[in-house]
Amino acid sequence: MDTRRLSCKSVSIFLVLWLAACTPTPSTTPYLPPSPAPRVTLPSMPTSTLPPGVPTPVCTDNLGFLDDLTIPDGTIVSPGSQLDKQWLVQNTGTCNWGSSYRLRFIGGDMLGAAEEQALNPVRAGAEAVIRILFTAPTEAGEYFSLWQAFDPNGIPFGESFLIKVIVQP
Numbered sequence: 001m002d003t004r005r006l007s008c009k010s011v012s013i014f015l016v017l018w019l020a021a022c023t024p025t026p027s028t029t030p031y032l033p034p035s036p037a038p039r040v041t042l043p044s045m046p047t048s049t050l051p052p053g054v055p056t057p058v059c060t061d062n063l064g065f066l067d068d069l070t071i072p073d074g075t076i077v078s079p080g081s082q083l084d085k086q087w088l089v090q091n092t093g094t095c096n097w098g099s100s101y102r103l104r105f106i107g108g109d110m111l112g113a114a115e116e117q118a119l120n121p122v123r124a125g126a127e128a129v130i131r132i133l134f135t136a137p138t139e140a141g142e143y144f145s146l147w148q149a150f151d152p153n154g155i156p157f158g159e160s161f162l163i164k165v166i167v168q169p
Contacts (some may be wrong), residue, residue, distance in 0.1 A: 062093035063158025
């Protein structure tokens with residue numbers, strides 16, 4: 001017998017057996033598609049506290065009170081005296097305050113100030129000084145005037161701040 005021929009036959013048989021061993025065999029477990037995840041229904045949450053018709057802002061307004069720069073709370077003042085009150089605040093929101101932002105009187109005594117004041121333009125994250133000129137009442141007593149910032153849509157935001165004085169002759 002020709003050894004060359006035997007070796008070709010051996011190689012051929014070897015290749016056939018090797019290829020048969022590498023061919024994947026069908027799985028005995030049938031394929032099952034994954035089941036869908038159970039549906040969870042969450043309670044609905046309000047998306048905005050803005051009045052109807054007011055567009056949702058793309059940033060957030062906030063004001064943080066930092067310090068009384070003039071006339072600390074409880075300062076004794078003369079009747080009818082002019083009071084130059086200044087507060088240090090910070091724009092702690094993400095909106096820049098523009099010329100349409102306002103300060104409004106929200107409680108206590110007006111102390112001769114206009115009910116609405118301009119809020120100086122301030123960039124988000126920056127500090128600012130708010131200044132209002134007041135007149136002390138002519139009658140003795142304790143008085144306060146409470147103020148709040150308002151956005152261009154008339155929505156109040158941030159911490160309120162006040163002047164509190166004691167009028168004595």
